[in-house]
Amino acid sequence: MKKLEKNPQLYRSLFKYSPDGICSLDRNGVLIDINPVLRSILGYSKEELTRMTYHTLIDSQYIDLANERFNLVLDGNIQYFETVCIRKNGDKIPLHITSIPIVVDGDISGVYVIAKDLSKEKEAYRLLEENEEKYRSLFEHNLDAVVELDLDGYYKDGNKKAEELTGFSKSELLNMPFSSLITKDTEKAHDDFEKIKSGSSIRVEQIMTDKNGNVFDLDVSAVPIRKHGEIAGAFSIARDVTEIKQSRKRINELAYTDQITGLPNRNWFYTEITNVITNTPKQMLAILTIDVDNFKEINDLFGHQIGDQALSLISSRLKKCVRSKDSISRVGGDEFIVITQNVKEEEITQLAKQFINKMNQPVLLQEHEVVVTISIGISLMDTADSSVDDLIRQSNQAMLLAKKIGKNNYQFYTKELHKKITRKQQIEWALRDAIEQDELSLVYQPQVDVVTDNITGMEALLRWNPAFGAVTPDEFIPIAEETGLILSIGEWVLREACRQIKKWEKQELPKVRVSVNVSARQFKDKHFPSKVRAIVEEEKVQPSDLEIEITESVMLDVEGASQLIQELKELGVKVAIDDFGTGYSSLNVMKSVEIDTLKIDKSMINDVSENDRMMCLLIAIIRLGKDLNTQVIIEGVETREQKELLKEYQVIAQGYFYSRPLPAGRLQQVWEKHGISAWRNL
Template identity: 35%
Template sequence: MNIQNQFDPLLASLYSANDFSRIIENFPDPVCLFTTRDQKYPDRLFYVNQKALELIQLSKEELYTYTWEELFEIPSDGDIEALREQTRNQGIPIKSSPLKKNLTGYALKIEPHTVALECGEVICVVSIINITDHHKTQQQLKKSEQQFGSLFTHNPDIAFSLHVDGRITSINATGLQVLHYKEEEIVEKDVKELIAVDNLNFLRKHFYKVLQGQPARFTTKIKTGTSTVLDVDVTAIPVLVNDKITGLIGIAQDITDKVTMENLLKENEQRYKALFDYNINPVLTFDLQGRFIRINAAAMELIDFSLDELLGESFTKLIDPTRRKDSYENFQLVLDGKPRQYEMTVIAKDGTERLLHVMLIPVWIDGEISAIHCVCNDITEIRRHENLAKFMAYHDPLTSLGNQRLFQDDLTELTTKPHQDGEVSAVLLIDLDRFKFFNDYLGHEAGDRVLCEVADRIVACVDGNGDVYRYAGDEFTVILKKTCEATVHAVAGRIIDEMQRPLILDGFEAVLTASIGVALYPKDAQDVKGILKSSDLAMYHAKRIGRNNYQFYNQHIGGLTKNTLEMASLLHRALQYEEFSLHYQPQYRADTEQLAGFEALLRWHSPQLGQVSPADFIPLAEENGLIVPIGEWVLRKACETNKKWQLEHGVFVPVSVNLSLRQFYQQDLVQRVADILFETDLEPQYLILEITESIAMQEDAAARILHDLRKLGVCIAMDDFGTGYSSFKQLRYFPIHQLKIDQAFIQDLDSDNGEAIVGAIIALGHNLGTEIVAEGVETEAQAVALKRLGCDLLQGYFYARPQPEEAITDLLKIRT
């Protein structure tokens, strides 16, 4: 090999061909020489230097058996320049080449060059550069850039970057959507233009903090392209390039309507920590087996457990045992990758139960679920208020019984269920007798206490066999589902009996009875409207026949009640049109059979209805309050007639007038009686006021009224004596002049112990200084027995029927 150097022949003479062979042999990079085909394309390997042998780790003898294509798996007739460019950054692939034996995983850069020799031959000089480390660095950089780009572009929150001068350099699609900007409108805009004015100084502080190398997390208000203002939670970190801060990148989460924060990014520990630890809602993190990994302060405050106490424990430890299965099933569904929302009850360390709305969120890292976030909202109080509101909507606030709305719903549901043969359901409509008077006289507070006591008594009588409701005012209802008629009778009877037990109010005893109407399903009606109508008609029938009883609906009752409704309408104008009259029934002394007095009895002749029985219209008058003006008319008329008889016939005997309960408790009763006596000029000893034992509902008040009447000179008679619970007790307190034995005892005189009972009543009355009047004397035998027992006055059909004023006047003419 001749070395030519035209500029320095002496220098050229110093080097020989062996010198240049030594240079190649010891060259620091691997070098291979190939023959060429067609003096252009590399063909067979004929030389490798020491570095090449060290890299390839094969012997020269073995290597020299291979061609270019066999070693590098590259077509020999390929474009050398293109090959050089191809391997510049990524190296040649090694698939089945002999190089694979020792160079798997290596990245090799090939630099082929053709060289023409003096002899005219052309060889290909190939330098091999090991770029494995460089290639790995490039791959890692590419992956990092892809991850950052994915995180930035696809972040569910606003992701942005700023220049050090505050200009926005980039923003992701979420940011453009939330802020209502196009990319060209917001990029290069000064970030201060987006910040609410009153937040600018606050923002500068944190901006400068980041530019000094410190990450920052803060909340601020930003203006959108539509001029609305959003609250955002911002996390910002500095961008370092060659140890120099060139700007910042940040994440801004819209927290205007945010309740919880989810999908925390593991790569951004600071943001994750801020969102987790400082969340006002309890946040817990579980592994895929449901064991505690982490809990925030709000969760610790809620359950009163620390992380150390829960770490590694299953979350089911805190769940109400009755909800554990449901909670575990929801947890398993989240492992499929979709968030779940449900409610569960947790039990704190002190045993307190809290109802939580729970959102379970899978945490995705590298395409796999690595954990489960649990974001909770304590809805205990919300649900309590909801339940209270629902309860109040369907329950009576005074008694806590179901109200009319719940009754209607339950009755509607009842009518949809089939009943077996012989199986019935029943509706009991319970109306308190004379409660309005009771409420008006004693006051609404006492009335409310009575309603509560009545509610408790009805519930006790039903005894779990049905449902009790306060239907309206002083009306209660009971539904007995799928039972038998015997049970219905038993329950209704218990309620009637229980209602007659005295009520104790502030030391006073009061008696309040009830009238009950019963309708059976499906016997009496097949729909809600029909059942209500049937029970209502039955209840009114119970009132019509005297109250304090229960009646089952039947078709006969339906007809009677229709007449009752018509009667109630006509009763309102009967007094105005002078349709009332008085009949008088004489009373006679038992020993002399001399006339001793009269009892005034009210009668009503209606042009539309004809003669109406007092048993029909008096309960109606008491119910609607007309008994007060009617009773005053009776009292005045009786006094006028008695005075007339005195003047015309010289008959001086008292007239007895019945006082209704409502009349008796009028505040001005005594004054009204005094006024009527004065206006009719009747001396008070010729007026007897008949009361019943029902006035005992307020003993002290009743005693005061009776004593005031007695001071007027009026006599008091206790009517229907012996039928009430407090008869003997009342005699101790009330100034009674006469006792009228109830006609039921008179009718039973000939029965076992009949005379003994009547004799005892007569003896008791005489011992207390009162006259005894026997009502309902219908036979001579009864009259004889009563005379023998010492009865003072006798009254009944045996002596005379009640007669109109004219007939009694004729009778008096004959006697005088």
């Protein structure tokens, strides 16, 4: 934490005291912060500059280049180039620009610019070429080290700054070749010197060792010396840029390092994985996406500061598991990615197990022992066919499967998983247009009094028949709920059921109540009662002819559920609890709200003739409903034996014994031609 607190101080110190101009820009090129050196270079005040974009400062001849380089930096590329700016007084000033992306939480939010004033160097080159003697004073008193080399590369002259920089006196330098101070890449240095001898000017970075053995970085500009039309040697101007390079390195580290865990970040990961795939496309490569289970609960319980500490502890444990051939990064939130190369599937399995076992050991957060679990998805590449995006997407999908089947486990991406995901995507995309394409329909299953055989109601059930073939409700309804499509589909069902009620009313068929299932997502919408009111009024049906079915699972929020049920009751709409007996939440609701119908789950009627305990439980629930003056419907009645068993308790039955769900048209024909008794023969 102290290290994190210190970083901004280091940054401000560099920003304020750098010998070069520094500024930061947002993604639109607006200047945000400008250090004193750059303000001095440009001749504007800070208030004036912060109202500008860089476009207003660049000479028109250079604006296209500046725009091109700015966009490259926004794509994550560090840029070096020269340009010309216009000072406030109208003077043109040449600058060498270093542009670096500003990365916050893995996203590039702007650009850092380091501007070096080239005016002195440009002027020095011109003056030295015009008249060596005239500018001797410039040579001696230059703020940068200036040396003269002969055609053999030996020092012929040097100013005071050159003596300070190298640690050697002028007399000592005159007996030395320049290459004797070069620490590395001496061959390249000789090649560069040959370019100067051929008439070219160069600007390079070199690493030099001084007389005392100190190693530092130099920014070197060199030009040929011409006398009487012939090249006689070279002038070299050198500046110690060790601190600047270290600062650049630190900025680069910040751009590619996660500040909470110290791990490489998302930017680094994408660069690394692209390099790995490009350089070694045929080897076995695996990506492991690791997501912390229920991490939001840690933040909610302890706060984000402790959450960050937890992430740091988690990353430390993960790092202890990775091997030399593995790379790990934090790509955002509570998600980590591991790249491992040259591995077999058994090794990957072992690594995943090691991650999980390591994390299953409790961590101490604010004196509380907390077990943090993880879910891992794994994708493999053993050919050159897969792209980076493919591998990441596949490992993420496998991770989501690991979460779905219980968390604290790992899953490999497989062809079967691909088929399931493809099928799910196909359903989701088609479901978005299902209403518009007129692919949805309702079927109705009668609810029959077991004593009189009179139909007392109908349950409306949703069916979907898209172009690629019918999809069962068990498959498409969970997807509709997950994506939120259930809200529009649910409204369609309510409206369609009301329209059918109105049609039967106009045809003077026996009046029955129609019940419609409502999903948990619909029921959690505080505007749901008003939507029901609007549909009932628009379709001109009696509210009491409509019954809303909700499952026990939607009533975990007892207070909220009671309020919505009460609002529906005030509309005159009937309310039923579906699948009663599979939970307990509805008992709490029933203490304060009058429920019209209890629908007992079909699991209760199965095997009651052979299970006395189940029969006792069923009877108790029926009596509870009767005592509360509530209609009781038994679902899943499929045999005459079950029907006869229920007669004694005077309940309503629903199931295949009476009818399977049928389209409204077929129900209408049976209603008209055969009457009630025909239900048994459908």
